[in-house]
Amino acid sequence: MLRRWLDGEFELIVSPLLLAELKRALAYPKLGSRVTEEEAKAFLDLLQRGATVASDPADPPRRSRDRGDDYLPALAQSVAAMLVSGDADLEDLRDIPIESPRGFLMRLDKQRPQE
16 A cells, blocks of 8 residues: 555555554564664655645544544545545444555555556
8 A cells, every 4th residue: 555655546645643653553562573663764754754644633523433433434535535444443443534554555456547
């Protein structure tokens, strides 16, 4: 998916909260054996420089089973974007456009011109 974003197949939208959450996740010990601190920093820098950084929604409404995720559907709605997530708490939402990462890649494949 990263390659396809870098190739310009879709616009990636992030927010300060999302970037902070990603930074925390990349620092988890279980990821430390797969992602070095330098790689994590480079990835976050790439997202901050190359993605569209949108403002976090103020006081998003309760929608997800995980209150900490409620900013994500609110963010997607505020910028009229599709939410791409494999989080089961978010995938259960039906009132916003949401795709699993695999489903999103399949959607991109269907939109590619046939050779």
